[in-house]
Amino acid sequence: MARSWTRRGEWIETALPAAKIEKETASNPSTVEPAEAQAHEYAVRGEAANPELASAREASIASAKPLPTPQAPAVSAKAAPTPEALAAAALGVPDKLARRLLHAGEVQVRGGRARLRLRPDEALGFEPVWTEDGLEALYEDDFCLVVHKPAGMPVHPDGGAKRLTLANVVAAHYTLNGEACAVHHVHRLDEYTSGPVLYAKGEFARLALDAQMRDKAIGRVYLALAEGKVPRDLRVVDAPIGRDRHHNSRRRVSPGGQEALTRVELVQKLRSGQASLVRLTLETGRTHQIRVHMAHAGYPLIGDTLYGGSDSLLQRQALHGESLRFEHPFTGEKIEVADPLPTDLQSLLDRLT
Structure with missing residues (x-):
């Protein structure tokens, strides 16, 4: 069963996984021993290495005269991990983040539950812009947001002329x-490709x-x-992609x-x-990868004039993100988000069928 949580402002509260706590405790035992036991162990080791010391101790016992016990060296005790x-x-908090949270007292344990300050307030990083169509959220919780990106809208500003971007709409x-929380996209889509884009909420989710x-x-x-006519036996396109030195915007198989x-x-x-x-699955994420590979195989995408396609039927490349799969950063649950074909592609498909 997936782990559940409760959001309380900047804090996340959840039940502790008992099995993992026991495993962590077993792998980090305290090394502190009682002083008497350490002194006795040191004396025994000293006598084993020095027979004369053992003989002297036996003589001392026989005469009832105490013999000074060799001083044990200073013991550096490693403290047991705190709850x-x-x-x-x-x-599963990453080490660097965990150290900061622990130092600031932002991890609290009460019985079998923990509270962590995983969602402190952050600057958005982008100017909020409201649009008439708004934002189509396909999945959302306290750690993740998956939204539909329409064709023609870039994911983020590119440093050129000021334009509306998905980052502004998410803000x-x-x-x-x-x-x-900061607007942080985990991956991107080309400007004229539609489909789902994943955003991480807070540092914990960003790292994961x-x-x-x-x-x-x-x-x-x-x-x-x-x-x-794409042949059924075209199953894989495995070809390295580099920049096209003759065209700044293009990539090519190289x-x-x-x-x-x-x-x-x-x-x-x-x-x-x-x-x-065709359905295409990315094993890598190079710029324009699908467009370059399909053109290289001899089947450019409809509307993709940059890579040899015709725009007589569609004014943008006929490419859409059908689904997105990821592991939830907090629960570990497998999440799959589907995004139906947008109107323009569904209309073109109906006309070609």
Whole structure:
């Protein structure tokens, strides 16, 4: 059963996992021993190494004269972990964050429950902008937000002309709901690609989800409408991707590029083979990866003029994020979020079927 929690302002309260606490305690026993036992152990070791000392002790016992006991060296005792430290470890708090929370007294244990200050107020980082359509939240809790990104809206500002971005709309959503946390996207989508985008709320979630992204543990599945008859035996495109030195915005398959692998599944042939609906799964996350790989295989996406596609049927690349899978940063639960085809792609699919 997934771990539950209660949000109390900046604090998260949850039941402690007893099995993990016991495991942490067993692996971190206190090394402090009674002084008498340590002195006796030192004396025994000294006599074993020095027979004359043992003989002298026996003579002293026979004559009832006390013999001074050798002084034991200073013992450095390693203190046992506190209940708060054990709780932080059992709940999976990263070491650096755990040290800061423990130092500030922001981990509290009462019986079998723990309270952690995992959601201190943060600056949004982006100007909130409210739009007529608002934000379509596909999944949300105290740690994560998954939203639908429409085609034509960049995920974040690019340093050029001031434009509306998804970051501005998410900032407005947080403000409207009283969420004082930084707007932090875990991954991105191209400006004219639609689909789900994952945001992390607070440092704890940021650390956990960014680590999943680095470890390629976040699953991303896409649907695309490609030109031509994609063969069923086209299952994988494994070709490195690098910059195109002749075009700043383009990428290309290049022997000196970064490793890139895309899995391909033919879903449906359209218009007697003039187009194909394909499902694509990313094993890596290179810029324009799906677009580059499909064009390289000879099946550019409909509407993708940058990579050889025609825009006679659609004015943007026919690419959409179908689903997103990740592990919840706090509970460890497997989360899968689906995002249905937007109107423009569904309409084009209906026309081509």
